[in-house]
Amino acid sequence: MIPFQYTRANDVADAIKQIATDPSAKFIAGGTNLIDLIKYDVEAPSRLIDISHLPLRSVEPTSAGGVLIGAMVPNTDLAYHPLIEGRYPLLARAILSGASQQLRNMASTGGNLLQRTRCFYYYDTATPCNKREPGSGCSAIDGVNRINAILGTSEACIATHPSDMCVALAALEATVHVTGPAGARTIAFADFHRLPGNTPQRDTNLEPDEIITAIELPPKGFSENYSYLKIRDRLSYAFALVSVAAALELDGDTIKEARLALGGVAHKPWRSTAAEAALLGQRTDATAFAKAADWLLHGAKGYGHNDFKIGLARRAIIRTLGQAARGKPQSISDKKIR
Amino acid sequence: MTHSGTVSRAGRIASVPEKISITLRVNDKAVKLQVAPWTTLLDALRDHLDLTGTKKGCDHGQCGACTVLVDGRRINSCLTLAVMKEGAEIITIEGLARDGVLHPLQQAFIDQDAFQCGYCTSGQICSGVGLIAEGKARTPNEIRELMSGNICRCGAYPNIVAAILQAMERS
Numbered sequence: 001m002i003p004f005q006y007t008r009a010n011d012v013a014d015a016i017k018q019i020a021t022d023p024s025a026k027f028i029a030g031g032t033n034l035i036d037l038i039k040y041d042v043e044a045p046s047r048l049i050d051i052s053h054l055p056l057r058s059v060e061p062t063s064a065g066g067v068l069i070g071a072m073v074p075n076t077d078l079a080y081h082p083l084i085e086g087r088y089p090l091l092a093r094a095i096l097s098g099a100s101q102q103l104r105n106m107a108s109t110g111g112n113l114l115q116r117t118r119c120f121y122y123y124d125t126a127t128p129c130n131k132r133e134p135g136s137g138c139s140a141i142d143g144v145n146r147i148n149a150i151l152g153t154s155e156a157c158i159a160t161h162p163s164d165m166c167v168a169l170a171a172l173e174a175t176v177h178v179t180g181p182a183g184a185r186t187i188a189f190a191d192f193h194r195l196p197g198n199t200p201q202r203d204t205n206l207e208p209d210e211i212i213t214a215i216e217l218p219p220k221g222f223s224e225n226y227s228y229l230k231i232r233d234r235l236s237y238a239f240a241l242v243s244v245a246a247a248l249e250l251d252g253d254t255i256k257e258a259r260l261a262l263g264g265v266a267h268k269p270w271r272s273t274a275a276e277a278a279l280l281g282q283r284t285d286a287t288a289f290a291k292a293a294d295w296l297l298h299g300a301k302g303y304g305h306n307d308f309k310i311g312l313a314r315r316a317i318i319r320t321l322g323q324a325a326r327g328k329p330q331s332i333s334d335k336k337i338r
Numbered sequence: 339m340t341h342s343g344t345v346s347r348a349g350r351i352a353s354v355p356e357k358i359s360i361t362l363r364v365n366d367k368a369v370k371l372q373v374a375p376w377t378t379l380l381d382a383l384r385d386h387l388d389l390t391g392t393k394k395g396c397d398h399g400q401c402g403a404c405t406v407l408v409d410g411r412r413i414n415s416c417l418t419l420a421v422m423k424e425g426a427e428i429i430t431i432e433g434l435a436r437d438g439v440l441h442p443l444q445q446a447f448i449d450q451d452a453f454q455c456g457y458c459t460s461g462q463i464c465s466g467v468g469l470i471a472e473g474k475a476r477t478p479n480e481i482r483e484l485m486s487g488n489i490c491r492c493g494a495y496p497n498i499v500a501a502i503l504q505a506m507e508r509s
């Protein structure tokens with residue numbers, strides 16, 4: 001690895017102060033993405049500011065009836081936390097669908113949001129990539145783009161955001177708490193990640209001198225009717241080609257509220273108000289699910305190798321909504337899709 | 339290892355950072371060492387402490403060969419820095435046996451013929467010890483899922499699951 005300095009942050013204020021004095025420094029939390037990228041020479045920070053010891057490790061109920069999750073809570077601890085297992089099982093399942101237990105033990109809640117794309121060319125410094133080197137071009141558009149996006153793409157970049165956890169957080173409408181030199185602010189989950197546009201080097205609306213301190217979940221957890229279905233090239237320990245988070249509130253078999261988010265298809269977890277609205281007042285049947293799928297995939301475009309994702313996503317949406325409606329979420333260990 | 343990027347990005351930092359003095363508890367012994375900030379825990383164990391039982395497979399979090407237990411939890415030692423683990427309690431494959439008696443999972447790997455070339459084995463065993471401590475896996479399917487972070491190129495998977503089941507039953 002290239003040489004860099006290492007310092008520890010004592011508290012959030014110290015972390016912000018340290019990053020402000022050194023714009024080429026980076027925070028390190030679990031390290032599972034950043035160290036990997038440094039080894040590939042994609043990232044070259046002058047200094048790593050270790051925030052992994054900050055006291056942001058609690059998962060607590062809020063007075064508003066939701067839950068506040070500290071940014072340093074490891075992914076495993078979050079997935080197995082009784083409040084999350086019990087009230088937000090969609091989030092628990094999405095987390096446990098990602099990476100491996102070793103990685104989940106290391107990965108932090110905040111770091112998971114900020115993981116970079118797995119686009120092959122982003123990792124390959126011998127090839128042009130607008131995200132890595134703005135203005136150099138996009139190798140994926142006419143290249144091997146099997147894992148790339150079908151929605152919300154731009155001519156500059158067709159990368160996907162690879163997180164599973166974020167797909168559930170988008171469906172649950174979480175809020176991101178951040179602190180910077182100007183103080184603390186919150187960002188709605190839908191506004192946190194960005195579409196590539198012509199600035200694909202920016203994944204999120206977090207400023208470089210800000211730190212994520214917590215994620216807040218609203219009271220509604222959809223713990224009765226939900227499912228997270230992840231489709232990938234092997235049955236575990238692989239990134240999603242397509243994943244679906246579905247959450248329903250039912251009155252008998254009539255849909256009162258619906259949340260639907262896709263992973264593996266865009267630069268951010270993909271939602272559509274039209275798709276969710278199309279489900280309201282409908283019976284939980286395949287016709288309604290297919291209609292919602294068509295809305296959610298409206299405007300989807302393949303780039304050759306990833307054309308298959310459009311049909312795959314459509315079928316996955318219908319299956320996941322069915323699982324949610326039946327109250328039979330996809331199992332993590334039994335891989336059969338029922 | 340030289341990196342083309344190291345050359346092209348020289349001058350990024352004013353001077354090569356100094357080594358940092360850290361203390362780790364490795365296999366029940368406190369050890370002091372001087373490491374560069376970019377030394378991974380894996381390299382510290384293998385190159386500084388001569389604990390070569392922990393293997394480097396991919397060096398990118400993709401195989402599990404480097405799995406060790408840090409404060410009782412299994413992690414990939416290739417994706418963490420030694421300096422970040424100051425004061426932590428680290429158990430490697432060399433630290434599992436007690437008074438010359440193999441750990442029940444080590445014994446189970448022998449009983450169940452759970453390795454062939456052996457390259458993945460120390461990672462598999464440390465991971466399995468972590469899995470048993472977590473208490474989340476009961477069935478073979480659950481073991482397979484929660485052991486998916488350990489790749490075995492020889493394909494000893496059925497025997498690895500059998501070994502973990504044996505150790506779980508006896509612990």
Ligand SMILES: Cc1cc2nc3c(=O)[nH]c(=O)nc-3n(C[C@H](O)[C@H](O)[C@H](O)COP(=O)(O)OP(=O)(O)OC[C@H]3O[C@@H](n4cnc5c(N)ncnc54)[C@H](O)[C@@H]3O)c2cc1C
Nearest residue numbers: 029030031032033034098099108110111112163164212399
């Ligand atoms: C082999 C492999 C397979 C994987 N498979 C999956 C998968 O299937 N699904 C999935 O979702 N993920 C997967 N992952 C990715 C993994 O989930 C992420 O690497 C992890 O969540 C990142 O968290 P971290 O704490 O380790 O981040 P770090 O690597 O420490 O940091 C990542 C980035 O976030 C910044 N950062 C971290 N915390 C903060 C904060 N609080 N405030 C501001 N900036 C911060 C850092 O500066 C850095 O730029 C996989 C990873 C590997 C290596």
Ligand code: SF4
Nearest residue numbers: 119129130138157158
């Ligand atoms: S899709 Fe984005 S990340 Fe991939 S090569 Fe193109 S610009 Fe780079």
Ligand code: FES
Nearest residue numbers: 395396397402416
């Ligand atoms: S060497 Fe660490 S996971 Fe492969």
Ligand code: FES
Nearest residue numbers: 454456490491492
């Ligand atoms: S025994 Fe050879 S890789 Fe597992």
